[in-house]
Amino acid sequence: MATKLEYIWLDGYKPTQSLRSKTKIVKEFSGKVEDLENWSFDGSSTEQAPGGSSDCILKPVFTCPDPQRKNAYLVMCEVLDSKGQPHESNGRALIQDDDNDFWFGFEQEYFLWDPKTDKPLGFPAGGYPAPQGPYYCSVGANNAYGREIVEEHLDVCLEAGLNVEGINAEVAAGQWEFQIFAKGAKEAGDQIWVARYLLERIGESYGVAINWHCKPLGQLDWNGSGMHANFSNSLLRTANSEAKFKAVCEAFRPAVAECIAVYGADNDQRLTGKHETASIHDFSYGVSDRGASIRIPLYAVDHGWSGYLEDRRPNSAADPYKVAAVIIKTVKTAKV
Ligand code: ADP
Ligand code: MN
Numbered sequence: 491m492a493t494k495l496e497y498i499w500l501d502g503y504k505p506t507q508s509l510r511s512k513t514k515i516v517k518e519f520s521g522k523v524e525d526l527e528n529w530s531f532d533g534s535s536t537e538q539a540p541g542g543s544s545d546c547i548l549k550p551v552f553t554c555p556d557p558q559r560k561n562a563y564l565v566m567c568e569v570l571d572s573k574g575q576p577h578e579s580n581g582r583a584l585i586q587d588d589d590n591d592f593w594f595g596f597e598q599e600y601f602l603w604d605p606k607t608d609k610p611l612g613f614p615a616g617g618y619p620a621p622q623g624p625y626y627c628s629v630g631a632n633n634a635y636g637r638e639i640v641e642e643h644l645d646v647c648l649e650a651g652l653n654v655e656g657i658n659a660e661v662a663a664g665q666w667e668f669q670i671f672a673k674g675a676k677e678a679g680d681q682i683w684v685a686r687y688l689l690e691r692i693g694e695s696y697g698v699a700i701n702w703h704c705k706p707l708g709q710l711d712w713n714g715s716g717m718h719a720n721f722s723n724s725l726l727r728t729a730n731s732e733a734k735f736k737a738v739c740e741a742f743r744p745a746v747a748e749c750i751a752v753y754g755a756d757n758d759q760r761l762t763g764k765h766e767t768a769s770i771h772d773f774s775y776g777v778s779d780r781g782a783s784i785r786i787p788l789y790a791v792d793h794g795w796s797g798y799l800e801d802r803r804p805n806s807a808a809d810p811y812k813v814a815a816v817i818i819k820t821v822k823t824a825k826v
């Protein structure tokens with residue numbers, strides 16, 4: 491039976507890459523990623539190649555059913571250059587986690603955005619709703635805006651087999667979050683990107699855009715959007731040691747610039763020290779501290795200093811592949 495394969499990739503735009511996709515029809519597909527063929531696209535239209543030699547290669551790396559179309563699959567791809575080497579825009583290829591020892595749980599925040607008012611859902615044209623306070627985890631037509639989109643997204647993600655762990659309304663009006671967890675950094679990144687793709691496509695059918703910017707309402711008293719990266723490796727999961735946890739945290743101190751470089755565009759606007767963030771100029775960590783760069787969850791302390799850490803600095807528009815890559819690289823430098 492004719493099967494639709496939606497090949498999805500990240501373009502070469504800087505500083506923030508966007509999703510691109512196109513459909514390939516095949517006669518038959520087993521559902522296994524290793525049975526998918528490479529494909530190509532015009533890199534000169536995505537800032538990934540010059541017009542004179544424009545072909546870039548799509549290498550399928552993750553696939554799942556596409557619940558929104560009949561006989562269809564979503565196919566997340568890495569981009570290779572014309573010589574078959576990872577393209578410079580390919581953050582996934584930077585991840586050094588071949589044994590899937592690193593587990594990641596990303597908390598993806600975003601705004602549902604009305605293209606007509608150029609404001610979040612729930613913001614009246616030309617004005618502001620009541621100050622933030624009532625919106626977080628709220629219910630009711632005066633507080634929660636766009637729930638039908640969020641619910642449809644959750645159902646579609648679960649049907650696709652993505653490991654969504656939860657959703658919640660966030661602190662600003664029209665702001666929401668979903669969490670995805672995977673045992674393996676590449677898999678976590680793949681699932682976040684596919685979930686972002688599905689959300690964008692659902693938004694299309696409601697005429698609602700998804701705003702991934704980390705501070706879309708500027709410096710007014712409205713929260714920005716993060717993508718907290720919760721991570722662990724076997725060292726942290728079985729540490730049983732406060733000293734080991736602190737050694738991993740300390741490994742991030744000299745890596746601040748390298749981390750911030752891939753934690754998402756315009757993060758200076760978000761990491762101000764207000765709205766549950768640490769200043770972009772500081773580095774700090776602390777137990778249960780939501781004003782720190784890295785939070786040591788109470789969970790870890792309660793489990794005899796074993797568990798995971800939360801890097802609160804990555805923002806909503808960051809590439810989870812690049813975030814995971816730098817975290818893994820940094821944790822491996824810890825002096826334990
Ligand atoms: P909060 O909003 O309190 O920061 P959430 O419940 O939204 O926390 O997200 C916590 C995340 O931590 C979840 O995505 C969960 O999967 C993740 N997590 C839990 N345990 C681990 C672990 N051992 N390694 C990596 N991530 C983990
Ligand atoms: Mn959360």
Ligand code: MN
Nearest residue numbers: 597599660667
């Ligand atoms: Mn949140």
Ligand code: MN
Nearest residue numbers: 597718800802
């Ligand atoms: Mn968090």
